[in-house]
Amino acid sequence: MPSRFEADYRDVGLAFDPLIDEVFSELESSFLRMPRGAGFIEYAIFEQGYQELKRATDAFVNVTPESVAGAVASSPMAFIVFRTILGFTPPELAYLSAEMTGTAIDQGAARAIDRSIRLAPLVPRPMGASATDRRMRAMIETGVKILQQGCDPLVGTILHRLDKVDTREGLRSLQHVANLGVPYAVVLYERFLGRPFASHRDSVSELVGEVVESAIKDVLTAARVTFRETKRAERIPGFDQAPDFIVPDEFSPVAVIEAKLTEDDGTARDKVARVQRLRTLRDETGRDYDVIACIAGRGFRVRREDMRRLLRATDGRVFTLGTMQLLVEFTRIREYRIR
Secondary structure, three states, X not given: OOOOOOOOOOOOOOOOHHHHHHHHHHOOOXXXXXXXXXXXXXXXXHHHHHHHHHHHOOOOOOOOHHHXXXXXXXXXXXXXXXXXXXXXXXXXXXXXXHHHHOOOOOHHHXXXXXXXXXXXXXXXXXXXXXXXXXXXXXXXXXXXXXXXXXXXXXXXXOOOOOOOOOOOOOHHHHHHHHXXXXXXXXXXXXXXXXXXXXXXXXHOHHHHXXXXXXXXXXXXXXXXXXXXXXOOOOOEOOEOOOXXXXXXXXXXXXXXXXXXXXXXXXXXXXXXXXXXXXXXXXXXXXXXXXXXEEEEOHHHHOOHHHHHXXXXXXXXXXXXXXXXXXXXXXXXXXXXXXX
């Protein structure tokens, strides 16, 4: 039985099931692995930020905007620790702060602040009068107010975001937890509510998505192939939707590549539809460039019919992380390889 790269897709009797099984056997979930990224925070660094916040607030007895800002100036990591105590993401704290203080803080600014701290978590940064410092002060002021208020009594169908073991009764709960610790089952329960590594995965979501793109670039660069990587939402003449890569360029393409890593079958189906559209566009314009799909993640393993459509649209040119090294050899890209 020929591999999917060698099968004759003009054969109306072609058996697709073995070809689908071949691709499925190469796909695996990325749940267990994720990029660390430059902004990953080790526990030791997080703990230093926590200790600085605890010292500056006298073990959370003197929690004021001034005491928290002092901790952040000495150890910026204290800002992320403070936000973690509240249980908010950067955009959520930014939104509440804009609402409560009137200081304009958009989501991009909130994420940029979080990112800058992750890159230099223990480098002191005196807080001055810059726009960033004003935003940080506003978020600190908002967080202090929220902690002082604690969890308001609510009806049974509503869950308050501060209804956590360390914030349910405001500062009193926080002081109790800081002084005595919490049972392991409580830690596990709040981890269950928040998902392990959720914050880090969000912070490196772009790196997670670029795993396939990076593998493609590594292969093309190693073969010294000229290629064009398009930008998000870029308009490319001759294409109603820009492919992720074009070899060598959009003016004389011999190959177009769509790349995707997904754990979600709905997203996978959308990518299959994009590849099909590229094939239709090629056929309608009478061109002869290769339409190629480079994929990863369990999302592509859910629907066999989607994989059948993908194989047919690409004439079998479906590459996974396990077969990416064959990308040049089994496509017209080999015409541009520099030996």
